[in-house]
Amino acid sequence: MNLTIYVWRQKDAKDAGGFEKYTDECKGISEHMSFLEMLDVVNDRLTEKGKMPIAFDSDCREGICGTCSMVINGRPHGPWKATTTCQLHMRAFKDGDVIYIEPWRSKAFPVIQDLIVDRKAFDTIIQAGGYISTNCGSAPDANSMLIGKEVSDSAMDAAACIGCGACVAACPNSSAMLFTAAKLAHMNTLPQGKPEEAQRTLSMVGAMDSAGFGNCSNHLECEAACPKEISGQVIAAMNRGYAKASFGKR
Amino acid sequence: MNLDAHIPEGPIDQKWENAKFKFKLVNPANKRKFDIIVVGSGLAGGSAAATLAELGYNVACFCYQDSPRRAHSIAAQGGINAAKNYQGDGDSVYRLFYDTVKGGDFRSREANVYRLAQVSRNIIDQATAMGVPFAREYGGTLANRSFGGAQVSRTFYARGQTGQQLLLGVYAGLSRQIKAGRVTMFTRHEMLELVTVEGRAAGIVTRDMVSGKIESHAGHSVIMASGGYGNVFYLSTNAMGCNVTATYRAYKKGAGFANPCYTQIHPTCIPVSGDYQSKLTLMSESLRNDGRVWVPKKKEDCGKKPSQIAEADRDYYLERKYPAFGNLVPRDVASRNAKLVCDEGRGVGPGGYGVYLDFAEAIGRLGRPAVEGRYGNLFDMYQRITGDDPYSTPMRIYPAVHYTMGGLWVDYNLQSTIPGMFVLGEANFSDHGANRLGASALMQGLADGYFVIPYTLGNYLAGQNPKKIDTDHAAFKEAEKSCKERIDTFLAIDGKRTVDSFHKELGKIMWDHCGMARNEAGLKSALELIPALREEFWQNVKVPGSGATLNQSLEKAGRVADFLEFGELMVRDALERDESAGGHFREEHQSPEGEAVRDDENFAHAAVWEYKGDNATPVRHKEPMTFEHVKLATRSYK
Numbered sequence: 007m008n009l010t011i012y013v014w015r016q017k018d019a020k021d022a023g024g025f026e027k028y029t030d031e032c033k034g035i036s037e038h039m040s041f042l043e044m045l046d047v048v049n050d051r052l053t054e055k056g057k058m059p060i061a062f063d064s065d066c067r068e069g070i071c072g073t074c075s076m077v078i079n080g081r082p083h084g085p086w087k088a089t090t091t092c093q094l095h096m097r098a099f100k101d102g103d104v105i106y107i108e109p110w111r112s113k114a115f116p117v118i119q120d121l122i123v124d125r126k127a128f129d130t131i132i133q134a135g136g137y138i139s140t141n142c143g144s145a146p147d148a149n150s151m152l153i154g155k156e157v158s159d160s161a162m163d164a165a166a167c168i169g170c171g172a173c174v175a176a177c178p179n180s181s182a183m184l185f186t187a188a189k190l191a192h193m194n195t196l197p198q199g200k201p202e203e204a205q206r207t208l209s210m211v212g213a214m215d216s217a218g219f220g221n222c223s224n225h226l227e228c229e230a231a232c233p234k235e236i237s238g239q240v241i242a243a244m245n246r247g248y249a250k251a252s253f254g255k256r
Numbered sequence: 257m258n259l260d261a262h263i264p265e266g267p268i269d270q271k272w273e274n275a276k277f278k279f280k281l282v283n284p285a286n287k288r289k290f291d292i293i294v295v296g297s298g299l300a301g302g303s304a305a306a307t308l309a310e311l312g313y314n315v316a317c318f319c320y321q322d323s324p325r326r327a328h329s330i331a332a333q334g335g336i337n338a339a340k341n342y343q344g345d346g347d348s349v350y351r352l353f354y355d356t357v358k359g360g361d362f363r364s365r366e367a368n369v370y371r372l373a374q375v376s377r378n379i380i381d382q383a384t385a386m387g388v389p390f391a392r393e394y395g396g397t398l399a400n401r402s403f404g405g406a407q408v409s410r411t412f413y414a415r416g417q418t419g420q421q422l423l424l425g426v427y428a429g430l431s432r433q434i435k436a437g438r439v440t441m442f443t444r445h446e447m448l449e450l451v452t453v454e455g456r457a458a459g460i461v462t463r464d465m466v467s468g469k470i471e472s473h474a475g476h477s478v479i480m481a482s483g484g485y486g487n488v489f490y491l492s493t494n495a496m497g498c499n500v501t502a503t504y505r506a507y508k509k510g511a512g513f514a515n516p517c518y519t520q521i522h523p524t525c526i527p528v529s530g531d532y533q534s535k536l537t538l539m540s541e542s543l544r545n546d547g548r549v550w551v552p553k554k555k556e557d558c559g560k561k562p563s564q565i566a567e568a569d570r571d572y573y574l575e576r577k578y579p580a581f582g583n584l585v586p587r588d589v590a591s592r593n594a595k596l597v598c599d600e601g602r603g604v605g606p607g608g609y610g611v612y613l614d615f616a617e618a619i620g621r622l623g624r625p626a627v628e629g630r631y632g633n634l635f636d637m638y639q640r641i642t643g644d645d646p647y648s649t650p651m652r653i654y655p656a657v658h659y660t661m662g663g664l665w666v667d668y669n670l671q672s673t674i675p676g677m678f679v680l681g682e683a684n685f686s687d688h689g690a691n692r693l694g695a696s697a698l699m700q701g702l703a704d705g706y707f708v709i710p711y712t713l714g715n716y717l718a719g720q721n722p723k724k725i726d727t728d729h730a731a732f733k734e735a736e737k738s739c740k741e742r743i744d745t746f747l748a749i750d751g752k753r754t755v756d757s758f759h760k761e762l763g764k765i766m767w768d769h770c771g772m773a774r775n776e777a778g779l780k781s782a783l784e785l786i787p788a789l790r791e792e793f794w795q796n797v798k799v800p801g802s803g804a805t806l807n808q809s810l811e812k813a814g815r816v817a818d819f820l821e822f823g824e825l826m827v828r829d830a831l832e833r834d835e836s837a838g839g840h841f842r843e844e845h846q847s848p849e850g851e852a853v854r855d856d857e858n859f860a861h862a863a864v865w866e867y868k869g870d871n872a873t874p875v876r877h878k879e880p881m882t883f884e885h886v887k888l889a890t891r892s893y894k
Contacts (some may be wrong), residue, residue: 010563014292018805018806020764035546036530036532037517037530038529038530039530040534040641042530042534043533043534046756047532050754050756050757051659051695051755053800054798056798056800057336057800058800058801059794059800059808059809061324061806061808062882064496065328065495065496065789066328066330066331066495066496067328067495067496067534067535068421068493068535068538068637069539069637070330070331070417071321071324071326071330071331071444072319072325072421073322073326086577088636089640093637093641094640095640095641095643097643097713118466118806119805119806124322125322125323126322126323126443127435128323129323129324129325129431129441129443132427132431133431133432133434133435134435135705136428136431137386137387137429137432138385138386138387138428138429139426139432140385140386141310141708142306142307142429142706142710143378143382143707144305144385145378145381145382145384145385146381146385146806148340148380148381148383148384148385148390148398149342149397149398151341151384152395152396152397152532153396154392154394154396155393155394155396158372158389158390158392159389159392160389161387161389162389162391162414162415165389165414165421165424166415166417166420168420169323169325169326172784176540184509192387192389193387196387196389198384198385199385199387200385218725226887233627234416239542256258
């Protein structure tokens with residue numbers, strides 16, 4: 007198929023950036039290609055012409071590392087439900103389509119170059135408390151603590167988050183509530199995470215706020231965009247947990 | 257080259273205890289005076305960095321990804337082995353040890369493997385304490401599944417995302433140490449050079465991939481946990497960024513490289529669909545628990561839809577040839593048999609390089625919901641990539657490069673031939689011999705990082721002076737200069753071909769001549785083709801842009817330049833190893849049934865290569881492998 011793509015090009019964080027149109031480079035695209043393989047082809051053609059290829063992040067290309075991050079026709083990770091950009095295939099498009107490709111847009115995720123953004127703010131949130139404080143070597147036998155299947159499954163549902171940031175990109179307020187709440191739901195659901203529950207909730211929410219992410223106004227665009235289908239209910243749980251922890255502190 | 261493995265005295269089950277007792281210790285006040293550099297933040301590097309920081313060392317950890325949470329350990333699907341015997345089905349440390357040595361086709365070091373089996377139990381405890389949500393039974397105990405190469409159920413898992421969950425556990429611990437100021441994390445940094453001072457590892461030179469800045473980092477020890485080199489084949493299940501640069505640069509600085517020809521071809525991957533393909537996607541080996549592998553008996557049926565081929569016309573070749581293990585034979589055996597039936601012309605799908613993995617029987621026996629529960633996310637992934645629904649039609653799979661058992665040589669203490677440089681995880685060579693069993697990579701990475709290096713590193717550092725090392729030393733300046741010159745050279749060539757086109761061509765040479773099956777003529781021709789391609793690369797590669805900004809073409813150029821040298825070393829190793837062993841299958845050495853035939857008299861050793869200069873042939877050394885506990889025998893899974 008032949009396509010027209012408009013790609014956000016931005017030299018560095020200071021550059022204003024803008025869309026560039028490519029048509030010649032997007033001819034003869036196979037429907038079996040992944041979306042990123044289509045961009046690989048475009049990049050090869052740009053390079054051969056002596057132009058700078060489009061910079062974009064990707065690594066595992068099997069939907070688990072969370073590196074790839076682009077807004078395709080206004081939707082983070084593109085049109086398919088529960089699918090990262092790297093797993094999106096060109097079958098989703100047809101001959102003659104026009105595709106707009108942009109980076110995640112959020113104050114807390116500054117653009118580094120073209121489609122690549124800096125997501126360190128997510129690491130900062132985890133560093134604030136997204137862990138269980140236990141040193142290596144002191145763990146009891148794993149079966150000495152029984153954890154019901156439902157509890158473990160529910161923690162796993164939340165732990166499936168890949169930290170890609172699509173939730174932030176989808177949110178009109180650039181909120182990181184789904185990301186933060188998913189980590190809290192994973193840790194706070196498990197008995198191992200209980201002792202630090204209140205402190206963890208307060209610290210991570212605090213770190214999220216100071217990183218420059220917006221607040222939640224219950225649009226739940228995050229849930230719709232999440233490639234791992236993390237439920238928006240974790241946000242409600244986080245709000246409850248936060249209120250409880252705040253009272254407890256007083 | 258000194259290849260003393262420093263295996264501790266005593267009976268095999270007491271060696272590690274004896275070693276730990278004899279190790280010198282660093283007192284807590286002195287630990288903070290030692291600076292440790294960790295290259296890589298996957299299961300091995302991340303767990304080492306966090307654990308060493310917990311002990312009180314100053315740690316600097318480097319990764320090329322934008323966050324340590326994205327290291328490629330994250331992509332491991334199926335599970336992690338541990339000799340817990342929670343199922344009471346006859347498992348033990350000794351049995352895991354035995355299975356691993358046998359599975360490795362008797363080319364690994366017994367003492368290391370035994371220790372791996374011993375600490376495997378602690379890993380599950382540690383990961384659980386860190387909040388890893390392993391699968392559970394209704395009663396609340398941990399669940400297990402079975403995996404290839406074993407007849408007990410010892411694999412722990414978290415749906416099809418075990419690597420992700422274990423890595424997030426490691427990342428959580430690492431994040432805690434970063435917050436505490438015990439670990440300084442350098443993301444989007446790539447190691448370009450190892451620096452040695454007076455014969456000891458003294459630091460590294462890195463490139464900041466955002467600013468392009470070349471920087472030196474000094475340390476009293478360098479820990480390499482930079483993963484494997486499967487991307488030398490271009491197409492593999494590795495992540496796009498996985499590369500050999502860190503380990504290859506260390507090799508060029510004097511570290512022995514062991515068994516580079518041992519590569520693992522994973523039997524269950526989605527077949528290649530076209531020239532544009534950038535990577536191959538693995539379908540977890542756990543699928544072989546319930547999926548049945550088959551091809552049509554007759555070539556004429558290959559073009560038909562699978563539903564049109566009668567049961568009697570199907571050849572479940574693994575069940576037929578290996579009744580004891582059936583579809584659960586080890587990876588090398590499963591891969592080779594898939595190639596065999598496709599070479600006979602009985603392969604399915606476009607191009608004829610695929611076999612069916614069929615779940616119809618499992619869905620009939622267990623019901624669709626149970627199958628969904630076990631493999632739902634994998635089935636969804638398959639459907640997204642191929643457009644086929646595996647609930648109603650069998651998957652098509654074909655083997656693909658997945659893991660590399662070879663790596664930098666290390667002794668029992670995980671120290672390389674360069675004093676002060678330790679190597680962990682897939683980057684070293686020690687535990688898997690010529691073939692790795694499924695669910696053992698996660699086990700080894702975490703064993704090395706959580707439970708081995710924290711002890712062995714102290715033993716090394718106790719004999720070192722904690723005085724700060726200065727990056728103004730001539731060795732650092734020289735290394736920085738050579739990195740800068742190399743970058744300038746890439747940018748100045750201004751040829752006609754993209755970096756990827758060279759990488760693809762190298763990959764094809766490697767796959768055709770040094771892939772699933774190898775022979776003398778093919779390997780010799782690769783030894784001609786690779787240097788010619790390398791020559792062209794340095795004349796005709798096109799790297800646009802500058803070195804002073806983020807430049808992905810430049811990053812790739814550096815990695816591919818190293819692959820172009822490393823590939824030759826791999827081929828040389830495959831040529832010299834004139835036997836078949838595990839993942840290394842030399843067509844000249846096979847039984848009438850097509851099984852690998854080892855030559856224990858001449859090749860029961862690790863081949864360790866020593867770099868002798870760009871224009872000289874590297875020298876092959878040997879570390880003999882002796883087997884006191886697991887008797888050398890022909891592997892049989894019949």
